[in-house]
Structures are given as C-alpha cells and as structure tokens.
Amino acid sequence: MAKPNIRKMQYHSTVSRRDFMKFLGLGSVGMGAAAMGLDLKMPFADLDDMKSSVFSDRKLPFWVREVDEPTVEINWDEMEVFPGAFNTMFNPMIFGMEDAQKVNKIRVDKVRSDITNKTPGFSIQDHALTSASAYGWLDGKFAPPWTGPEHTMNLEGWGHTTCYTTPQELGVPRYEGTPEENSKMIRVADRIMGAADTGFVKLDERTKKLIYGDIIFEDVDEGYEDPERHVKVLPNKDLWVICSVIPQSLTMGQYTDRMSWAGANAYAYSRANVYSSRIKMFLRGLGYQQYGSGTTGIGRAVGFGVMSGLAEYCRASVMVSPQFGTSFRTVLLTVTDLPLAVTKPIDAGITEFCKTCKKCAEECPSGAINMDTEPKWPDWAPGEKPNVSRGIKGWFLDTKKCLTQMFSGEPDCSRCQVVCPFNKYDSAVMHDLVKLSISDAPALNGVIRQLDDTFGYGKQEGTSLWDWDPKDIPLFGLDSSRS
Amino acid sequence: MRYISWNWFWYVLVGFIMGGGAVYLGVILKEKVIKLKWYEWILVVLGFVLFLFAAQTFIASLGEGAAQAAWLGLLFFGLPIVLIVVGVWRLVQVRRSKV
Numbered sequence: 001m002a003k004p005n006i007r008k009m010q011y012h013s014t015v016s017r018r019d020f021m022k023f024l025g026l027g028s029v030g031m032g033a034a035a036m037g038l039d040l041k042m043p044f045a046d047l048d049d050m051k052s053s054v055f056s057d058r059k060l061p062f063w064v065r066e067v068d069e070p071t072v073e074i075n076w077d078e079m080e081v082f083p084g085a086f087n088t089m090f091n092p093m094i095f096g097m098e099d100a101q102k103v104n105k106i107r108v109d110k111v112r113s114d115i116t117n118k119t120p121g122f123s124i125q126d127h128a129l130t131s132a133s134a135y136g137w138l139d140g141k142f143a144p145p146w147t148g149p150e151h152t153m154n155l156e157g158w159g160h161t162t163c164y165t166t167p168q169e170l171g172v173p174r175y176e177g178t179p180e181e182n183s184k185m186i187r188v189a190d191r192i193m194g195a196a197d198t199g200f201v202k203l204d205e206r207t208k209k210l211i212y213g214d215i216i217f218e219d220v221d222e223g224y225e226d227p228e229r230h231v232k233v234l235p236n237k238d239l240w241v242i243c244s245v246i247p248q249s250l251t252m253g254q255y256t257d258r259m260s261w262a263g264a265n266a267y268a269y270s271r272a273n274v275y276s277s278r279i280k281m282f283l284r285g286l287g288y289q290q291y292g293s294g295t296t297g298i299g300r301a302v303g304f305g306v307m308s309g310l311a312e313y314c315r316a317s318v319m320v321s322p323q324f325g326t327s328f329r330t331v332l333l334t335v336t337d338l339p340l341a342v343t344k345p346i347d348a349g350i351t352e353f354c355k356t357c358k359k360c361a362e363e364c365p366s367g368a369i370n371m372d373t374e375p376k377w378p379d380w381a382p383g384e385k386p387n388v389s390r391g392i393k394g395w396f397l398d399t400k401k402c403l404t405q406m407f408s409g410e411p412d413c414s415r416c417q418v419v420c421p422f423n424k425y426d427s428a429v430m431h432d433l434v435k436l437s438i439s440d441a442p443a444l445n446g447v448i449r450q451l452d453d454t455f456g457y458g459k460q461e462g463t464s465l466w467d468w469d470p471k472d473i474p475l476f477g478l479d480s481s482r483s
Numbered sequence: 484m485r486y487i488s489w490n491w492f493w494y495v496l497v498g499f500i501m502g503g504g505a506v507y508l509g510v511i512l513k514e515k516v517i518k519l520k521w522y523e524w525i526l527v528v529l530g531f532v533l534f535l536f537a538a539q540t541f542i543a544s545l546g547e548g549a550a551q552a553a554w555l556g557l558l559f560f561g562l563p564i565v566l567i568v569v570g571v572w573r574l575v576q577v578r579r580s581k582v
Contacts, residue, residue: 428543429536430556456551 058309063348063432063439064322070306070345071352072313072375072392076206079391080382084214085296095400106408125466126263133267142273143294144280146225146232151281167287174287179341186242186279186340193278194271195244195332196324199308199343203239203335209391210303223291234291240340241298242279243308244332245324246272249477250425252465253327253418261414264477268329269295271476279334291335298333300389305331309343312350316360316369316416317389317397322348322435325422349439350422351375354395356445359458360416366405369416370395419458421449425479490546497538501531517579523571530567536560 060066095103114122136142151164167174177185183200190198201207208217215232223234252264273294283290292298302319305311310331311319320326361369375393378385388396406413417423424431434451437444452458465473508527512519519527540556 424549425547427546428540428552428556430540430544430552455555456549 058343060346061322061348061432061435063436065347065439066309066344067347068344070313071347071350072306072394074393075377075391076209077391078378078382079206079209080389081209081211081213082300082387084212095403103404103407110408120464123466129465130263130266133263134270136273137266137270137295140273140294140296142270142277143297144273144277144292146291146293146297147223147289149277149281149284164281164285166284179339182338183341183343186338189282190242190244190279193282194246194275195279196247196328197245197310197321199243199305199310200340201241201243201304201308202340202342203241207241207304207307210307211299215298222289232291234335235289235337237337238339239335239337240342241304241308242334242336242340243304243310244275244279244334245305245310245321245328246275246330246332247324247478248327248329248417249474250325250327250423250479251474252477253414253423261418265329265414265417267477272330272332276332276334279332283334283336283338286338288336288338292333295330295332298335301331301333303389304333307345309346312346312348313392313394314350314360314420315354315358315395316364316420317395318416320350320354320420320422322346322350322422323426325424326417326420327423347439348435349442349445352442353421353438353445353448356442357421357449359419359421359449359452363415363419363458364402365413365415366398366401368398368401368405370397421452421457424457490542493538493542497535497542500538501534504534505531517575519571519575520578523574526567526571530564530571533560533564533567537564 111122111127113119115124115127162170183198186200187198203211211234214230215234217236218233219236220233221235223232225232246268248268249264252267253261276292276294276297280290280292298304302313302317305319305321306313308331311321314320314326316326318326319331321328355373355375358371358373361371372395375395377393378388378390378396380390382390387399402413421434426432434448437448511517537557537560540560541553544550544553544556
C-alpha cells in the first residue's frame with residue numbers, strides 16, 4: 001500500500017487556501033473585472049467557498065443537468081402512500097399465500113433439478129455463493145433497529161472505551177455545521193461506508209407521501225417503534241432523508257453465468273443493511289436522531305432516488321443512474337434531524353431515452369415490462385393496486401409476471417438490468433460521448449440503441465465465475481471505473 | 484484477461500506512436516519540401532485526434548471485457564483516419580502535379 005505523502009500534507013497545511021487562490025491570480029481577475037465596471041458573478045470566492053457549495057460536492061457528470069422537477073411527470077395529489085415494505089411490488093405476499101406457495105414449490109423444484117443436473121450457472125457452488133451474498137439481507141441480520149443501533153461498551157470484552165459513545169455520554173456538545181457542510185460530511189462518510197453517491201431530500205407534504213404507510217408522525221421529541229400498533233413513529237419536526245446509492249457488482253451481473261446475477265443483487269442488499277447500521281451509528285455519534293432499518297425501513301427507494309437527483313425513472317419501473325446505470329441495489333434511506341442541503345432532481349435524458357430504447361422490455365422473458373413508447377397515467381382506481389405507484393405518468397411493471405418468473409426457477413432474473421445500455425464500465429471515452437448525445441441530442445437515441453446492439457453490449461457471453469482468475473475479480477466484485 | 488492492470492503501458496505506446504508519427508510527418512514535409520494548406524492541417528490534426536479516440540476505445544473496451552466493441556470502435560474511428568491520410572496525400576499530389 002502506498003504511504004501517505006507526509007511532505008505534501010505538511011506543505012498544504014502551511015499555505016492558506018485564500019493565499020493559494022490569490023497565487024492562482026483569481027483575485028486579480030476579480031479586481032480587473034471590477035476596474036472595468038464588470039459585475040462578474042464568480043461561482044466561488046475562494047476554495048473555502050467552493051468546499052461549501054453543494055454543486056461542487058455533488059460533482060455531477062458534465063452531461064447531467066439539475067432540474068426543479070423530475071423528468072417523470074408526478075401528480076402529487078394522486079400519489080398513493082404504499083402500505084409498507086411488505087406490500088411493495090417485489091414481495092410475493094401481494095399475490096396471497098396460496099399463489100405464493102405454488103410459485104415457491106416450482107422454485108424449489110427447479111433449484112434442486114439444476115443442482116442435480118449441473119446446469120451451467122446454477123451449480124451448487126453458484127447457489128452457495130448467492131446464499132452467502134444474501135446473508136444479512138433477507139434475514140435482516142445486518143439491518144439496524146428503527147432507532148438503533150444502541151451499543152454500550154463492555155470493558156470485559158475487546159475494550160475500546162471511547163467507541164460507540166454519544167456526545168451526551170461523553171459530556172461534549174453535539175456536532176454543529178451548516179447544511180452544506182453537513183451534506184459534504186455525509187458524502188465523505190458515505191464513500192467510506194460503502195455508498196457510491198448520496199442525495200438529500202427534505203420531508204415535506206409532498207415527499208412524506210413516499211414514506212411507507214406504517215410510519216406515522218407524532219408530536220414527540222424522539223421517534224420510536226410501537227410493535228403493538230404495528231407502526232414506527234417519526235417526530236413532527238424538520239427531518240431530512242439521506243438517500244445513498246449502494247453499488248452492485250457489474251462484474252458479476254454482466255460477465256458471468258446466470259446465477260451470479262442473483263448473487264450480485266443479493267450482496268448489494270446485504271451491504272445496504274450493513275451500510276444502514278453504519279450511517280445510523282455515524283449520526284448517533286454526531287448527536288443526531290436517525291431512523292431506518294435497512295432495505296425495508298423508510299419508503300419508496302425509486303421515489304426518493306428520483307427526487308434526490310440520484311437517478312431518473314425508467315421503463316422497467318425502477319431507476320437508472322447516469323453513472324451506475326441500473327447496477328445498484330438500492331437507494332438506501334435514512335431519516336435524520338441533521339440539517340442537510342437538499343439536492344435537486346436531474347435530467348440526463350434517461351427517461352426520454354427509455355421511450356426509444358425498449359431493450360429491457362424486449363429482453364424480459366416474462367413480458368412484464370411495458371412496451372408502449374410513451375408513459376401513461378394510471379387507469380385504475382385508487383386502492384386497486386396498492387403495490388404500483390399511482391400519481392406518476394409511467395410504464396407500469398406487471399409485477400406478478402416479473403415475480404413469478406423470478407420465483408419459479410430464474411432466481412432474481414435481473415435481465416432488464418444486465419441489458420440496459422447505461423449499465424457499462426466507464427473506461428472508454430466513447431461512453432461519455434454517447435451519454436452526452438443522449439442528454440443533448442435525443443434525436444439520435446434510436447441510432448444509439450442500434451449501435452449498442454451492434455457493438456455487442458448487453459448480451460455478453462457469460463462465463464463461469466469459477467473459471468476466472470481471482471485477481472481479475474475486483475474486490476467485493478465492485479469495479480472502480482464508474483465511481 | 485479482462486482487467487489490463489498495466490494500461491499505462493499501452494497509453495505510453497500510443498504516445499510514442501503519435502509522437503513518432505508527428506516527427507515523421509515533419510521530416511517528410513521538410514525533405515519533400517511540401518507546404519500543407521490550412522485545411523490539410525485541420526485534416527491532419529483531426530486524424531491525430533481520431534487516432535487517440537480509436538486507441539483509447541480499443542484499449543479501454545478490451546479492459547472492460549467488451550471485445551466486439553473494441554474491434555468495432557477501432558474500425559469506427561480508424562477507418563476515417565485511413566480516408567484522411569489518403570485524402571491529404573491525394574490533395575498534395577494533385578497540387579504538386581499542377582506545379
């Protein structure tokens with residue numbers, strides 16, 4: 001491992017940022033402009049100013065624009081509140097126990113048959129790796145409690161007496177910063193803790209509709225969980241949602257046999273639960289409230305992901321990020337009272353591209369993805385489909401078809417993810433040119449879709465993961481080119 | 484191998500090829516006493532830029548494990564280079580024959 005450059009660090013500590021900017025001559029540019037009577041709106045007065053700018057923190061790719069309203073049309077008056085995590089589209093219980101049991105029997109039989117017949121991509125070692133990857137997710141073992149995690153130091157154990165203490169326990173004031181500084185700090189911590197990108201949404205009358213229905217607001221100082229009423233409670237006060245992109249392995253998803261696709265997304269969800277515990281522990285250590293409980297904790301990941309500008313709504317009814325495509329699971333949500341600078345929705349031309357592309361719908365083996373060119377407003381009555389978003393003009397996924405496909409022998413199919421043209425490594429400059437075109441020249445979207453096929457993207461010939469040179473596999477399966 | 488961990492080597496090689504190409508072009512122009520018109524210079528610069536794109540696309544796409552994209556990218560950016568070289572050479576030849 002490379003040693004830190006101590007001399008460089010010392011050098012930087014002896015030169016103030018303001019002096020550095022003066023050295024660069026920006027001060028003289030400003031003075032010259034003033035002398036000429038020009039009122040130049042310099043974006044930043046100096047580096048300190050630049051550091052506190054949300055826009056500099058966010059570092060959006062150059063082809064991505066921030067917009068006031070998302071690229072998917074939303075009618076907030078029509079927006080239905082989802083009842084809870086266990087009534088959302090990817091939970092089999094939405095079909096009822098009888099149907100769920102039937103589908104599950106098919107699934108178990110198929111897995112058994114694949115292992116016995118040594119079907120490529122569905123071997124016993126593939127199955128075991130997926131189980132290992134999923135650990136801590138489906139079972140919830142890595143997920144923190146709603147108001148937790150709580151932890152007290154035990155001197156008889158592996159003692160480190162200052163770990164896990166809150167400012168209150170230490171008798172020191174809690175951390176204080178401006179919303180911009182706080183946002184920057186969370187971004188830094190997020191990168192350390194495993195989130196690739198972060199956005200922030202303030203809870204207001206609109207965005208509260210994205211919170212699950214089993215979460216209620218009360219006039220209390222601190223939130224709590226009430227198992228008797230089957231509700232989780234948030235305090236009626238200013239609250240923000242930290243929206244964090246948990247990256248998924250493109251290596252496993254794109255270039256290997258089928259089963260490891262399932263492993264890729266299960267592992268991302270598992271890491272999301274670990275991340276959830278860590279971000280909550282971090283906020284606790286700063287002296288702030290934090291609510292959430294892993295991947296099922298708060299509300300609609302797609303809604304918050306879109307509102308925080310981490311991604312755009314797409315044809316497959318999920319999200320596409322300009323940097324990560326669909327290769328992330330999930331946008332993990334954490335509610336806090338730490339004041340944060342909100343981030344705006346984005347427009348990178350993605351939703352518009354989906355109108356032309358349709359690759360995910362064409363490749364979907366169950367026909368669950370809508371093939372209509374234009375998105376439509378829902379044509380069903382309120383309450384009729386509690387697991388599908390009302391209030392958006394979208395392409396609505398046939399969740400029963402999708403889930404039946406996944407649960408009857410193709411574990412976590414994920415084909416729509418794998419074939420999405422935005423799902424690529426980011427080494428070749430050509431990808432930037434394509435994304436620039438998608439953002440600024442939508443007339444070329446049809447050509448780009450054709451070139452995506454011609455260049456062989458989205459249909460890589462999978463090889464067995466077990467034949468790979470281990471050193472060719474990026475650590476945790478996560479490549480660094482897109483982050 | 485999907486991940487070329489010594490990518491730098493290929494880019495240094497590309498640098499040498501481009502640098503060598505520029506020097507060679509300079510020598511040829513001097514030896515044969517050829518003066519390029521302004522639009523021919525634009526084509527030459529465009530050729531160098533396209534070479535850089537072609538090389539980057541090829542090397543990076545191979546690194547991404549997308550061999551088909553690598554070869555097609557090479558063709559996509561490389562073919563115009565051939566056309567530019569032939570075109571500039573023909574323009575120079577026609578001009579010199581008139582003289």
